[in-house]
Amino acid sequence: MVINCPYCGPRSSQEFRYRGDATRQRPDTTVATAEEVADHLYLRDNPCGEHREHWFHAMGCRSWLVVVRDTLTHAIASVAPARTAAVADSRAETVA
Numbered sequence: 001m002v003i004n005c006p007y008c009g010p011r012s013s014q015e016f017r018y019r020g021d022a023t024r025q026r027p028d029t030t031v032a033t034a035e036e037v038a039d040h041l042y043l044r045d046n047p048c049g050e051h052r053e054h055w056f057h058a059m060g061c062r063s064w065l066v067v068v069r070d071t072l073t074h075a076i077a078s079v080a081p082a083r084t085a086a087v088a089d090s091r092a093e094t095v096a
């Protein structure tokens with residue numbers, strides 16, 4: 001699999017480290033139950049199809065990226081710096 005790093009260009013996925021689901025939101029621990037916190041910490045989905053993921057370019061620019069990847073075919077729809085994706089997400093939440 002090749003990931004097109006926005007800073008380094010196309011690179012083998014072996015240069016990257018997978019961190020996990022980029023859609024997970026940490027629960028507000030002041031109001032969340034212990035079960036909700038445990039679910040957040042220990043339970044993971046196993047999605048089939050397009051999925052937003054965090055990847056770290058460990059052997060390159062050492063940037064965190066948000067990769068939209070089809071977990072079935074490994075086709076990558078988009079790659080963006082995590083910082084840019086986070087700003088876009090916060091703007092989307094403000095508008096919604």
Ligand SMILES: [Zn+2]
Pocket residue numbers: 005006007008009057060061062063
């Ligand atoms: Zn890079």
